[in-house]
Amino acid sequence: MTEEDLLARLIYRDGLMLILNKPFGIPVHRGPKGGEFLEGAFHHLRFGLPRNPALAHRLDKDTSGCLVLGRHHKALEKLGVLFKAGSIDKTYWAVVEGGPAEAQGLIDLALVRRDATRGWWMKVDPLGAPSQTRWTVLGRADGLTWLALEPLTGRTHQLRVHCQAMGWPILGDPIYGTAPRDGGPGLHLHARAIAVPLYKNKDPIQAEAPPPEHMLAHLAALGFAGDPPPREQA
Template sequence: MMLVLDKPQGLPVHRGPKGGPNFEESFRHLRFGLPRDPALAHRLDRDTSGCLVLGRHHKALEKLGLLFKQGKIGKSYVALVQGRPAEDEGLIDLPLGRFDPARGWRMKVDPAGQPSQTRWRLLDATRDAAFLELSPLTGRTHQLRVHCAATGFPILGDPVYGGGAGAGLTLQLHARRIEIPLYRNREPVAVEAPLPAHMRAALAGLGLRGPAAA
């Protein structure tokens, strides 16, 4: 019914208007006996790594799309951020809208925008940086990146919403775990993607512990 892939950082999930390499063009190798390619059930940003869900056929895509729309799929990310939150956990509740309603994908906090919520938990921190677990309760474009920046701890390496402390780093955001309730009266299907090498290196360079030690 579905596949969950560990998407690498730096590769768009689908072909953009300028073309170029993309993850979707390799889906033909993932048919596993079916007549058609699997298809994306959701999206990850080009520079976000980790769990990416595909539907293997039309009915699967419909079911997965409904689960995502209803907010029934549990998603957990980890991020390296600039600064340190004052608390150990919290809820970011800030509505989001497009920076320019007429065009583009850039987002901003907007009182008239769509309701958007993110739970976060501190995993480790130094004086200048922190390692966070982020659980989006809604699925807005760039939600985690905007929410972190708006609350004073932008994700390191974010060229759009981040702070200056990420110089030399790529985006430090990873879709670590996803839980999908496919069947009634059964536990959700849970998949976890290991922390990629670029984030392990950044953690070590900042003196922070990775997930296994956190």
């Protein structure tokens, strides 16, 4: 990504932390087959510091939205403690096939790696790690449902596996859903909002990321009217 591309995706910046709107389809780390990866452009985000910022957590290649970076080692340590303690509130938007009958609920299904040959593919297993996701219906239309998903734990692929296990896989998921490996509609999972209690005696820092282009048509059909334009700074 160019410096202009990356700066256009910067949602929040202070002395400790950056929050980016991660693009769909680009991995955060360098992959074994090469190709573009987000960390490769972090030198554009130094803003005068001697080292690049670094990831405080990660999102899957095909998940877009709020991605938190620490600007230096002490910031990363502080953010790491907050993420590990579950102190950071995250809200994802998903468009799922079918959907729940209720308006809201909680998925409480333990997860474990599927097997050693499948990398980080996961499955439901009562002997696995405890995993919980709170969900709320935001819209329904044409056999699809727009959900707000709040992961209360941070397991790999948690939201994707939980939705599949409930019988409403995320639209465009080629691993846990019905989408083909190539040429599908793209994973309809977006890290919409995050709240980071970074500073004592201050309200959490809150950020929202506009959804990616490939999700807009389905979200509009489900009732999303679009984000208001950003307010100009005084």
